[in-house]
Amino acid sequence: MTLFAIHCSSAARGATRPTLPYLAGCVGRARRSRAAGFADGDDFQIRTLTFRRAKSILIAVLAGLLWCAPAEAARIGDLSDTSIWEQAVRFFTFQDPSVRYALLGSVLLGISCGLLGSFIVVRKMALVGDALSHAVLPGVAIGFLWNMSKDPVAIFVGATIAGLIGTAVVNWIKQTTHLKEDTALGLVLAVFFAVGICLLTMIQRLPTGNKSGLDKFLFGQAASIGEKDVILMAAVTALSVLVVLVFYKEFLVTSFDPGFARSVGFRVQVFHYGLMLLVAFAVVIALQAVGVVLVSAMLITPAAAAYLLTDRMSRMLWLASIFGMIAGAVGAFASFLGPNLPTGPFMVLGASAVFAMAFLFAPRHGIVMRWLRQRSRSSRTKRENTLKSIYHVLEARDFKGEGVSLRELAERRRETVEEARAQADHLRHHGLASLDDDRATMFLTPNGWQLAAAIVRNHRLWELYLTNAAHIAADHVHEDAEKIEHVLGEEVVRELERRLQYATHDPHGRAIPNLDTIRRGATPESREPLIGYGKRP
Numbered sequence: 001m002t003l004f005a006i007h008c009s010s011a012a013r014g015a016t017r018p019t020l021p022y023l024a025g026c027v028g029r030a031r032r033s034r035a036a037g038f039a040d041g042d043d044f045q046i047r048t049l050t051f052r053r054a055k056s057i058l059i060a061v062l063a064g065l066l067w068c069a070p071a072e073a074a075r076i077g078d079l080s081d082t083s084i085w086e087q088a089v090r091f092f093t094f095q096d097p098s099v100r101y102a103l104l105g106s107v108l109l110g111i112s113c114g115l116l117g118s119f120i121v122v123r124k125m126a127l128v129g130d131a132l133s134h135a136v137l138p139g140v141a142i143g144f145l146w147n148m149s150k151d152p153v154a155i156f157v158g159a160t161i162a163g164l165i166g167t168a169v170v171n172w173i174k175q176t177t178h179l180k181e182d183t184a185l186g187l188v189l190a191v192f193f194a195v196g197i198c199l200l201t202m203i204q205r206l207p208t209g210n211k212s213g214l215d216k217f218l219f220g221q222a223a224s225i226g227e228k229d230v231i232l233m234a235a236v237t238a239l240s241v242l243v244v245l246v247f248y249k250e251f252l253v254t255s256f257d258p259g260f261a262r263s264v265g266f267r268v269q270v271f272h273y274g275l276m277l278l279v280a281f282a283v284v285i286a287l288q289a290v291g292v293v294l295v296s297a298m299l300i301t302p303a304a305a306a307y308l309l310t311d312r313m314s315r316m317l318w319l320a321s322i323f324g325m326i327a328g329a330v331g332a333f334a335s336f337l338g339p340n341l342p343t344g345p346f347m348v349l350g351a352s353a354v355f356a357m358a359f360l361f362a363p364r365h366g367i368v369m370r371w372l373r374q375r376s377r378s379s380r381t382k383r384e385n386t387l388k389s390i391y392h393v394l395e396a397r398d399f400k401g402e403g404v405s406l407r408e409l410a411e412r413r414r415e416t417v418e419e420a421r422a423q424a425d426h427l428r429h430h431g432l433a434s435l436d437d438d439r440a441t442m443f444l445t446p447n448g449w450q451l452a453a454a455i456v457r458n459h460r461l462w463e464l465y466l467t468n469a470a471h472i473a474a475d476h477v478h479e480d481a482e483k484i485e486h487v488l489g490e491e492v493v494r495e496l497e498r499r500l501q502y503a504t505h506d507p508h509g510r511a512i513p514n515l516d517t518i519r520r521g522a523t524p525e526s527r528e529p530l531i532g533y534g535k536r537p
Helices: 001-011 020-039 045-074 084-093 097-122 126-135 138-145 152-176 181-204 227-246 247-255 258-263 268-288 295-307 315-337 343-361 367-396 406-413 417-429 446-468 477-484 490-499 515-520
Strands: 433-435 439-445
Touching: 097 126, 097 227, 097 247, 097 268, 097 295, 097 315, 097 343, 126 138, 126 181, 126 268, 126 295, 138 152, 138 181, 138 315, 152 181, 152 227, 181 315, 227 247, 227 268, 247 258, 247 268, 247 315, 258 433, 268 295, 268 343, 295 315, 295 343, 315 343, 343 367, 343 477, 367 406, 367 417, 367 446, 367 477, 406 417, 406 439, 417 433, 439 446, 446 477, 446 490, 446 515
Parallel strands: none
Antiparallel strands: 433 439
16 A cells, blocks of 8 residues: 555544655655665666655655645635635634634733733833743743643643743842843843743654644744633633722832832732733733744733823723734734734734824824924914014004005015015914905904914013013023913913013013903904004003
8 A cells, every 4th residue: 555545544534644754754765765775786676666666655745745735834724725805704704613713812812911011011011021921931841841732721830930930030130139120131031031942942852742832832823722722811811800900009009109009008019929920821821822922012012002092091901902902803814814824923013003003193192193283383383473573563653554564574574575475374374364455465353463462462471570580681581482472371371460460561661462452352343443453542
């Protein structure tokens, strides 16, 4: 019976598929037998028989390659020739058990990593998560050696113990030497990871080492998640959520102000090591899908994205958990669409995409939003400076006449007439001024007059305050007033007026617009004669 026939009969009985090294060994033995026959001078019949046997083995190898190729795909679904759309439909029907396990496991680890990673981020312990993820690798190997099988419970216990030992070693180095925490973390990360790699290499040399599947713990493979793994992930996630809900106040206080927590009687070290234990649990359950190398990204990235979006810890926990779930689902879905697509890196890329969106478009801390605010602030400052210049032109001629020509404005601002016309169009666009038919003279609207008088008032009040309270010379206060006039609120202005006893003139002897002067622009129907909107009584 040929090797291919034996292989087919074994497959029919449910035997394990032969590996490629085994088939390659068959070819090598055939070639060595053939060479030995020629060397010993065997007759032509023996050589012919050997050649035919080698030819049969070669055909069996090619057939075995085609038969074993789907089994070697490092992805959730089986290798197939279907399109991406068909694969997407197949994914969302959840007809494959491996898809259900991988998706559920990815979502669970996203919740636990996002929840616990939030406390890691606010405690500024991001490197601790990275060191812990590498320190658990020796425990994974020892858990396998315990009963020479990939038992999820044994691996979980071994990895957790290894992670706690790594954390204890870091604290021991910090307390007994003058080395900083980052140095201790770097040492523990490198040493424990090296020990783990050595143990994994030793396991691979065992008779059953090639079938252990421990190499998947380095980079992750969600396709290897089984029912027992999902149960363990669900238990760890439920425990993490329960502990955070029960001891939320304690974790909150010890994370932001350990000194205050000690003063009110909280056992800071107990909660610290309790958090490290939960983080170790989360790291261990994430190894199967994400791997040792990338698990720290699932701890940090969703929490970092949530940190940019809110200033409330409770909201941060919710957002980080949601972002972790999204990253897990994206990783499971993306790896299902094509052959040999790993789940872990796609999960990290999904979390990174969420962080990139928060980094760019977060309401307060986003780069784009800050740029838009800066641009709006700069535009508002330019408008206010133009209105202030118009007020100065009207004031210089004792408010005779309502309009200000563009040439007067250009001379006041030391600009060209075209630049002054652009500023006038900008004010008209915001409803602060209007132009005559010839577009040569500008008139302030009531709102424009109010804003112009308010800016001049802020400027002159601040100059007077600096000269009276800070005792700064009158010729040195203009630059400071130019900056502060745009940010003074009404409450601060009222306080300045009270402290300055409602002064009417600034240090240079110029009148300070009062509240009645500002409001007069909004009541042009007043019985008093007005020239423009700012005529003083």
